[in-house]
Amino acid sequence: MSVIEITDLKKQYAGNYVLKGINLQVEPGMILGYIGPNGAGKSTTIKIITGIIDEFEGDVKVLGMDVRNESLEVKRRIGYIPELAALYDVLTPVEYLKFTGKLYGLSDEVFAAKGWELLKLFDLADKAEARMNTYSKGMKQKVLLISGLMHNPEIIFLDEPLSGLDANAVILVKEMLQQLKQSGKTIFYSSHIMDVVEKISDRIILIDKGQIIADGTIDTLRQQAQQGSLESIFKSLTATDSVTTNTAKEIIDVLNS
Amino acid sequence: MPLSGVNLEQVHMIASTKLTMDRRRKPATWKRSQQKEPSNAMLYSMMVYALMGLFVGLMIFLVPDFMLAMIILHTYLLFMLIMILITDFSNVLLDTSDSQIILPKPVTSRTLLVARTLHIIVYLGQLILAIIICPLIFSTIRYGIPVGVTLLLTTILTTAIGIFVTYILYGLVLRYTSEQKVKDIIGYFQVFMTVFLRWPTR
Incomplete structure (x- = not known):
């Protein structure tokens, strides 16, 4: 059974189609690289699958559920890590993670156990009480990664997840994605940087001007x-x-x- | 049930987080005058407004005519309210980061609507209270309790007009010009408010 099923997905902004009929099935337990140049429609596709944009043509099913009718249940079981460090940066990471954790329905105990541990593992523990407007882009990205993963989602959507990360953190995230895949999660990885996608993806979708132009493993x-x-x-x-x-x-x- | 589809725990979390952010965000009129991060920007604003309210409130004792005093007071209230809405609250009204941060989370649109409304009510309530507290006390002393209660009621009505006028203003400007123009207009108001509000307190 495919975890993501997209049938004839189209999306228009003011008469211009940015997605011109995407058809896609994603099997569980794999890393899918979704790549294309800027403005190809990558972020739009992700925003539709994750339920941020709800006006579109065609059908999108996630975990067998229609994203239009059962968006709440879909959102509960997926994780979304947005690009451009979209977070409330006057908060501290602890406050921000508590906020997102609560929205996912995590209890305070779960947060206390997981949140701090993850902040420590991502090397943020000593700055965990500082407001994030003093943070670098990479550090914000780490906080976003934690907030998108803390509720243990089945499908993880990453939009340019490595932007701003230092070399060590890039290796860490790559290794983490591999292990998440091994534990049966599906990872939907969107990027315009070929380098990383080529190394970690099991299947690569190339998209340009709103259409899929290639689909397969790196070898094919x-x-x-x-x-x-x-x-x-x-x-x-x-x-x-x-x-x-x-x-x-x-x-x-x-x-x- | 009016609250069906609303998760109260989420409402509480969103509203309280937004209020925390209000306390930390520098008011727009501060940007140059203060170097330090405010520990509680909200409280500082409230104190400034309360101080100004004190002087306007003294007018109640000086102006002999009841109607004239009330007209001056409400004009002042409406003026301050629209200024606050345009300078500081435009961040809240025109905020787009919510769509990136809250929409991917399992939050119903009704929960978000309730949380946002609650946030706006609390935020404005604090500021209105600061503005009106002194005039309210003075009016009650001079004209009696019924006038005080009625003044509280007309304050709420004036607030409603203020919000309405601001929305109309935004709506008109957004309809006929660009978003950049809105930011420019907000900028003019901010300059005006900086001169009007902060200069005497420095």
Whole structure:
């Protein structure tokens, strides 16, 4: 049984379709890399699946439930880690985690047991009582990771989860995602950085201009493109090398003039 | 049942978290004048408003005509209220971070609506109380308890008008111009309020 089932998903903003018919089935216990250039519709897809946007065409089912009718139950069983450090930064991490924990219905005991332990493991314990507006982007990202995972969700949606993290934390998160996968969770990983997606994903979906343009493991994608890294596959599927090189050259010309 | 679909524990958590954030957020009119993070910005604002209320309240004893005194008082109240709504409360009214933070959580829209309404009522209630407390006491002393009770009632009605006017203002500006224009207009009001409010207290 697939945990996410998307049938003919379309979404328009003011007459322009940003998603033009997405069809997707995701099996449990895998890491799905969802990649595409900026503005391809990645975040919009995630926002629809997680129930943030509820106006769309087509059908989306998560864990067998329709996201339109049973959004509350769906939201309870998934975790969403947004991009751009969207959190209340005048709060301290402890207060923020307590807040999100309560919204997920976690009791104070669960929070006391898990929250502090996780803050310690993410190396934030000594700054746990400081307001987050003094935090770096990476530290905020860690708090978001904890808040999205603390209620032990079955499906985890990550939108650019590694942005701003230092090298150690990147390795930590990558290893964590692998172990979460092994314990049977499904991970939906959205990014425009090829490097990490290529290494951890079991299946990669390439999306551009609101449409899926490639779907498969990194090996099948490689065969399709006859090229080495995912970045060049990505390039060959979205734009040609010469076009990008020319654009870069023009930018430098303008800067030098 | 009117509260069906509303999770009271969540309402409490959202409203109290938002009030905590209000206490920590610097009022818009402070940005340059204070370097230190406020320990309780809300309390400071309330004290400033109460002090101004004291002077306006003294007017009750100085103006001989009852109607004129009440007209001055309500004009002042309405003026202050709209200023507060436009300068400080625009953060709350036009807040979009909620959609990123609260919407992915299992919270019904009714719970969120109740929590937001509760937050606005408590937030405005505190400030209105600070503004009106001195004039209310003075009016009760000068004109008796019935006037005091009626004044409390008209204060609530004036608040309703203030919120209505602010919403209309936002609605009109947003309809005919851009969001940037709204921010500019809020900026003008903030400059005005800085001169009007903070200069005498420095």
